[in-house]
Amino acid sequence: MNLLLIGVTGILGVYTRYFIDSYFLNKSYITGTLIVNTLGCIVAGTLMALLQQKSQSQQLYKIIIIGFCGGLTTFSAFILQGFNLIHEGEKIKTMAYLIGSPLLGLISLAFAYYMTNTFFLSNLK
Template identity: 30%
Template sequence: MNQLFAVALGGACGAVLRFMVSTGVYHWLGRGFPYGTLAVNVIGSLLLGLLTEALVLNRIAFALDYRAAILVGFIGAFTTFSTFSLETVYLLQQGQAVKALLNVAVSVGVCLLAIWLGLLCGKALAGQTLPGPDGLFPYGIILVNVFGAFLISAVATALLPKVPLAIEQQLTLMIVLGFSYLGLSGLYVLLYLLEHGSAYPAQARGLALGFTANTLAGLLGLGLGWWAVRQLAKLGG
């Protein structure tokens, strides 16, 4: 039942974020091509590859609900194969066979590439630690979390203004997304440390250091994502 609730919660968040991203992309690029569906599938594939090593292959025993919420619920609801299929059929019915074939080729090819790149990055980083007097310091997972924070911030900064929401609602969504990510990623750092030998309260300082370092690094990633998109907007405008 716990896993069922976790999947439901992750799925709700993923579905809402998919709506915001795809709607923002369509407002930005138009509906002449399935840009929105392509965007969510590519981003979701990259995140799935990146998080597979950290959340599955490290096999943290008491994080099953956590893994289910993210991999099955959140990413499963964020990505969509059915919409991709429907939009491809619509293009064929409209006599746009070239666009339909392009949609299939780009979606499959780029999503496979994104999964591969995500797996490479995850394998290179997840599980990398430094020993210390207060236990392990999981810098690899923290770097993965920083990249996730950067990606979330960049996507939200670029696309939320394209969604028909009041500025107060946009700011609220960005704050909720940012702090939810920081909380969940910090929780995973704690779970990882506890699973790999850190004990509470004996090594409480090491646990606090890992959580604090992840939070500060995540804030840096969120800030860099916002800054990067703003700089690109200035160059383009």
Template identity: 30%
Template sequence: MKQAFLVFLGGGFGSVIRYWISKPLNPLFHNFFLGTFLVNIIGCLLIGLFLGLTARGNVISSNNTLFLATGFCGGFTTFSAFAFEKHSLLKNGDFLNLAIYLISSIGIGVLAVVLGLWIAKHI
């Protein structure tokens, strides 16, 4: 039960922080959801860092991993908003921005995870 509460608590914090970032940033650029993009990339970096530190052993406990990686990063990042925003670009026929957003989100997201793991290994 304690583990579920840690995930719940971390997810709540992550969701609120995502809202605070996405709400003001998403409207800044026409057809590029900057807030969602940034939280997903930052979340990829953080999960790489958290899981990399966990893998090193004795750096982050399993309970803290549940709170940070599963809870916080799970609540902070948002695949559902990402998918919905891609659908709206597709529906509007904006194929160029759809392609740019998809490729950059996935490519930079994977690179951010790798960077997070690298940082965890070298600190």
């Protein structure tokens, strides 16, 4: 049942992102991304605080964080994990994670883009 609820809330997150991105598409593509990333972080932070205070089950956490926020934006999970490292006092791991993840992502994207253009797309011309 949890898997079904995660899927349903994930679909809601995807649709929410689609509508926000569609609204801002002609204005500025980064505005939509900024809004969904911020919204996802607000939802994740609110839920995290509520679950700590009321000692609710992890099921609700999984359904909303993995489902809705995961469908909306993975950025909120990235920030939530960084926040948890800070909360655990892991200063060096926090900095490595928060700096290393985007840097590695950018390097990976640039590498894949270069390799695709060089070895695959150049052969199509």
